[in-house]
Amino acid sequence: MSTHFRKLALIGIGLIGSSIALAARRQGLVDVISISTRRQETLDEARELGLGDIYTLDPAEAVRGADLVILCAPVGAYDTLAKAIAPALEPGAIVSDVGSVKEHVVKVVAPHLPANVHFIPGHPIAGTEHSGPSAGFPELFAGRWCVLTPGPEVPAAETEKLASFWAAMGSQVESMDAAHHDMVLAITSHIPHLVAYNIVGTVADLETATQSEVIKFSASGFRDFTRIAASDPVMWRDVFLTNRDAVLEMLGRFSEDLSVLQRAVRTGDGEALEAMFTRTRAIRRSIINAGQETAAPDFGRPHEAPPVPETNIVREHGGGDDA
Ligand code: NAP
Numbered sequence: 321m322s323t324h325f326r327k328l329a330l331i332g333i334g335l336i337g338s339s340i341a342l343a344a345r346r347q348g349l350v351d352v353i354s355i356s357t358r359r360q361e362t363l364d365e366a367r368e369l370g371l372g373d374i375y376t377l378d379p380a381e382a383v384r385g386a387d388l389v390i391l392c393a394p395v396g397a398y399d400t401l402a403k404a405i406a407p408a409l410e411p412g413a414i415v416s417d418v419g420s421v422k423e424h425v426v427k428v429v430a431p432h433l434p435a436n437v438h439f440i441p442g443h444p445i446a447g448t449e450h451s452g453p454s455a456g457f458p459e460l461f462a463g464r465w466c467v468l469t470p471g472p473e474v475p476a477a478e479t480e481k482l483a484s485f486w487a488a489m490g491s492q493v494e495s496m497d498a499a500h501h502d503m504v505l506a507i508t509s510h511i512p513h514l515v516a517y518n519i520v521g522t523v524a525d526l527e528t529a530t531q532s533e534v535i536k537f538s539a540s541g542f543r544d545f546t547r548i549a550a551s552d553p554v555m556w557r558d559v560f561l562t563n564r565d566a567v568l569e570m571l572g573r574f575s576e577d578l579s580v581l582q583r584a585v586r587t588g589d590g591e592a593l594e595a596m597f598t599r600t601r602a603i604r605r606s607i608i609n610a611g612q613e614t615a616a617p618d619f620g621r622p623h624e625a626p627p628v629p630e631t632n633i634v635r636e637h638g639g640g641d642d643a
Pocket of ligand 1: 331332333334335336337356357358359360362363392393394395397401418419420421443444445446447448449450451452453455552555
């Protein structure tokens with residue numbers, strides 16, 4: 321199966337778009353990369369980084385003659401973008417995307433597209449909390465899953481061609497139904513983000529004195545939520561606006577389970593707490609075994625001990641070496 325495309329058009333050139341540009345170029349998967357984005361300064365940044373060959377603010381211009389088009393903007397912009405590119409699409413082109421929700425994408429993009437292109441929605445399950453063209457790196461997709469959700473009308477050979485493109489960038493590829501994707505991602509990605517946004521938001525609302533203590537002692541757990549809660553606000557706003565039903569369904573289950581834990585804490589049911597925490601530990605082990613996380617302690621953070629200035633040592637009871 322050929323993974324080679326003549327012209328790849330990337331509409332939106334942030335973390336995901338720039339990572340695709342770098343990975344596709346490195347693997348020799350395309351001859352020409354054409355880039356379009358909303359703001360001139362982002363386009364200039366992409367040009368300075370040498371991410372493509374053609375740069376334009378006009379998405380229709382970018383897709384002209386492209387045999388692969390990938391929407392890499394926030395999902396909320398898809399409707400307008402699909403409308404804009406539709407008249408300029410090359411017959412036979414594959415049109416895809418990277419959006420974190422899939423049913424909504426089908427709903428807003430498909431009606432605008434001509435019948436002679438192949439629409440194959442996609443979602444690389446890979447990312448970081450950084451945004452913009454300079455955040456991308458070609459290894460982003462290595463060892464990570466990419467989900468494709470083609471409709472029944474798409475010829476298998478076209479889906480295979482796109483799957484080979486993602487595989488050549490290092491992804492493992494799986495096809496599934498768009499609604500199923502949204503339900504799975506609601507619990508594996510969207511609810512964890514909502515929980516992180518909530519816990520970090522709670523701290524943001526605390527009075528200043530308490531807040532500074534939380535930041536000082538953040539390595540006790542809070543810090544790991546802040547990585548997720550630093551994710552792009554616009555992208556995540558769109559995820560919750562467009563995957564509402566699946567998120568609410570999973571949030572219902574989450575709330576019920578939280579109530580069970582709350583009750584166990586209140587009644588001092590140590591057995592229930594220990595049983596739950598033992599089950600969750602096993603889930604982490606299976607994620608490591610599946611190659612989706614490092615087994616290194618503390619997420620593999622480097623642990624050279626920084627020198628501790630004497631003034632930072634707080635002796636709570638006035639004790640010390642001579643106590
Ligand atoms: P990002 O770094 O914030 O970049 C978004 C890009 O889209 C920027 O180039 C931005 O350009 C452009 N854009 C925004 N609004 C636009 C509009 N109305 N018309 C045209 N371009 C527009 O975002 P990202 O993290 O790459 O995410 C992009 C997509 O990937 C989203 O749909 C997201 O759901 C999906 N995704 C993200 C992750 C992740 O972890 N970040 C993972 C998987 C999938 P300007 O600067 O010119 O506005």
